Amino acid sequence: MKKPTPKKTSARAVLARLFGASAKAIAIEKSVLTGYASVGGGKVCVIGTSNGTYIDNEAALRLAAHVIDCIEKNPKTPIVMLVDSAGQEPNRVAEMLGLASYFGHLLSCLELARRKGHKLITVATGQAVGGAFLCYGMFADRIYALDSATVGLMPISAMSAVTKIPAAVLQKLSKTMPSLEFGAAPFALLGGVEAVWSAKDDVQAKLEQAIATATSEDNRAELGKKRGGRKLALDIRKKVLAESAR
Amino acid sequence: MSGVLFHEQTARQRIAALADAGSFVELLAPPERITSPYLAQLGIPVSFDDGIVIGHAKIGGKKVYLAAQVGQFVGGAVGEIHGAKLTGLFKAAARDRVPCILLVESGGVRLHEGSAGEIAIAETMRAIFECRALKVPTIAVIATDIGAYGGIGILSTCCDHRIMTEHGRLGISGPIVIEKWMGKKAYNSADRALVWKTSGGKTKYLLGDADALVHDAPEAVRDALTKLIGKSKPVNLGSVKARQKELQNRLKRFGATDDPNVVWKGMGVRNIEAASLASGPEFAALAKRGK
Numbered sequence: 316m317k318k319p320t321p322k323k324t325s326a327r328a329v330l331a332r333l334f335g336a337s338a339k340a341i342a343i344e345k346s347v348l349t350g351y352a353s354v355g356g357g358k359v360c361v362i363g364t365s366n367g368t369y370i371d372n373e374a375a376l377r378l379a380a381h382v383i384d385c386i387e388k389n390p391k392t393p394i395v396m397l398v399d400s401a402g403q404e405p406n407r408v409a410e411m412l413g414l415a416s417y418f419g420h421l422l423s424c425l426e427l428a429r430r431k432g433h434k435l436i437t438v439a440t441g442q443a444v445g446g447a448f449l450c451y452g453m454f455a456d457r458i459y460a461l462d463s464a465t466v467g468l469m470p471i472s473a474m475s476a477v478t479k480i481p482a483a484v485l486q487k488l489s490k491t492m493p494s495l496e497f498g499a500a501p502f503a504l505l506g507g508v509e510a511v512w513s514a515k516d517d518v519q520a521k522l523e524q525a526i527a528t529a530t531s532e533d534n535r536a537e538l539g540k541k542r543g544g545r546k547l548a549l550d551i552r553k554k555v556l557a558e559s560a561r
Numbered sequence: 562m563s564g565v566l567f568h569e570q571t572a573r574q575r576i577a578a579l580a581d582a583g584s585f586v587e588l589l590a591p592p593e594r595i596t597s598p599y600l601a602q603l604g605i606p607v608s609f610d611d612g613i614v615i616g617h618a619k620i621g622g623k624k625v626y627l628a629a630q631v632g633q634f635v636g637g638a639v640g641e642i643h644g645a646k647l648t649g650l651f652k653a654a655a656r657d658r659v660p661c662i663l664l665v666e667s668g669g670v671r672l673h674e675g676s677a678g679e680i681a682i683a684e685t686m687r688a689i690f691e692c693r694a695l696k697v698p699t700i701a702v703i704a705t706d707i708g709a710y711g712g713i714g715i716l717s718t719c720c721d722h723r724i725m726t727e728h729g730r731l732g733i734s735g736p737i738v739i740e741k742w743m744g745k746k747a748y749n750s751a752d753r754a755l756v757w758k759t760s761g762g763k764t765k766y767l768l769g770d771a772d773a774l775v776h777d778a779p780e781a782v783r784d785a786l787t788k789l790i791g792k793s794k795p796v797n798l799g800s801v802k803a804r805q806k807e808l809q810n811r812l813k814r815f816g817a818t819d820d821p822n823v824v825w826k827g828m829g830v831r832n833i834e835a836a837s838l839a840s841g842p843e844f845a846a847l848a849k850r851g852k
Contacts, residue, residue, distance in 0.1 A: 372808070373812060376808055376812065379801075379805055380805060383798075383801060383802060383805060386798065387798070403733050404742070405734035405738045405739040405741075405742040405743065406734070406739065406742075406743065407739050407759055408818075408819050410732045410733065410734060410759050410760055411760075411764065411815075411821055411824065412768070412811055412812060412815055412816065412824075413731075413765065413770045413811070414732070414733050415709075415714040415715050415717070415718045415731060415770075416768075416770045416808070417808055418715045418718065418733070419715060419718025419719050420718075420801070420804050420805065420808055422686060422690075422718075422719055423719070423796050423800075423801055423804070424801050424805075426690045426693075426796055427798065427801055445679070445711075445712075446712065446715065448679070449679065449682060449683055449686075449712050449715055453680070453683035454686065454687070466676075467675065467676045467679075468670055468672070468675050468676045468679045469672070474672050474673075477672055478673055480603060480673070484603070488602055488603070489675075492599060492602070494599070494641070494674055494677035495599075495675040495676075496675070497675075497676075501676070502676055505676055505677055505680055507676060507679075507680045507683075533684055533687045533688075535680060535683075536648075536684060539680070545641060545677050545680070547598075547641050547642055547645060548641055548642075548644070548645040548677070548680075548681060548684075551589070551595065551641075551642055551646060551649065552645045552646075552648050552649040552652065553649070554589060554649070555588055555589060555615065555645075555646055555650055555652075555653060556652060556653055556656070558589065559588055559617065559626070559650075559653040559657070560653075560656075
């Protein structure tokens with residue numbers, strides 16, 4: 316199994332790749348990204364994280380504030396969400412002050428944006444794991460990942476450490492169960508990522524196309540079934556809907 | 562009161578105690594034998610409900626959709642089937658414009674199933690907001706030691722309302738994880754009082770993250786549900802701007818302290834000792850919760 320070797324690309328380089336010269340207007344403060352840029356000549360709002368930073372209460376508030384700013388000042392402008400975060404830092408004070416509620420608030424702001432006609436596109440650019448991915452990136456209409464991104468719940472080594480199941484066992488099972496594997500490609504098999512963009516791709520053109528084609532209905536269970544990585548979810552959901560309609 | 566403790570009940574007992582007598586109809590019930598292929602492959606016991614009981618019932622004559630997570634089964638953690646049942650239920654609630662109640666008891670994603678559970682939680686969040694857009698009330702009841710953690714902690718904050726007891730705990734990272742990360746000196750996970758003041762119902766109620774703080778009894782939970790079942794909270798520009806301000810103020814006021822008692826005092830608790838010993842509703846009466 317080839318190990319994913321996360322290349323250290325600077326946050327500015329990632330932004331330039333996605334937004335060209337317009338990336339200059341995006342602010343990076345304590346690894347939190349906020350600003351406006353352009354994609355294919357159209358304005359987009361950008362929120363995100365970089366350098367694998369931890370998202371704390373303050374970071375969540377800053378992202379939320381920028382979403383509100385966009386809703387108020389730039390109606391219907393697409394929102395591009397970049398994810399490169401190792402998660403929420405396990406911290407007692409953050410928990411005491413209700414970090415979950417800060418994340419819930421960020422999600423509410425994004426939901427409001429969606430209802431008001433903003434398209435929401437996520438690009439996983441670096442680490443997109445656990446709670447960091449759940450608190451905004453996974454809430455998009457459509458989710459993409461650079462092939463250099465590490466996407467998923469956690470690496471097999473970490474899963475093994477917590478569950479006490481030998482890593483070799485998980486490794487072997489992951490061949491037939493992509494859910495256990497860690498990375499952008501297996502996550503796409505589950506339907507969690509629409510498409511993985513490679514180094515060769517013209518990502519600006521891809522992003523433009525992603526914005527143009529996005530719709531707001533959640534297609535992940537359908538994708539997961541079609542791609543064979545998540546065979547049960549859609550049918551179980553349909554069964555609930557059918558049995559409850561009786 | 563019956564003397565029954567809500568946190569000691571099983572998921573099915575909780576549902577039976579909250580629903581009008583005989584009104585609960587389970588969906589995808591255990592006889593259908595829908596079990597996790599992941600756990601089977603790992604040689605871990607499976608459960609015929611995959612750790613979540615879902616269905617519909619009546620509460621005070623009003624139809625509701627109800628889900629109860631089973632904490633005794635892998636900590637109520639969310640795998641592919643568990644998660645899909647939950648997504649389906651909220652989607653049914655949106656379709657039928659029927660309130661949806663989740664009795665939470667989960668540490669979050671079921672690690673044995675990897676990313677599938679994580680995606681299921683994200684899908685359920687979308688379904689919860691589908692309900693909210695239609696003004697269909699969604700309520701999370703957080704009333705056990707296992708509480709609402711990880712992705713399920715975040716998901717609980719997406720619902721219109723949270724009902725908690727003093728037993729309930731709400732957060733993302735649990736005390737053991739934080740202890741490992743920050744060291745025992747900063748957070749001793751065996752210090753129960755500190756754990757409860759960090760993530761417990763009383764602190765969450767004080768700060769406004771729980772809408773009701775009730776006795777650890779099914780009757781009390783039912784009363785609170787009856788009051789909230791018909792009420793939805795809008796997600797609009799006014800509501801998110803007000804919340805932004807509130808959360809900013811909270812961080813400004815308390816971000817520099819690591820002492821929960823400072824938060825309690827700041828939120829209007831005058832006698833910490835008495836408030837620590839008070840039951841949920843007594844506590845709610847003692848503390849004039851800051852807005």
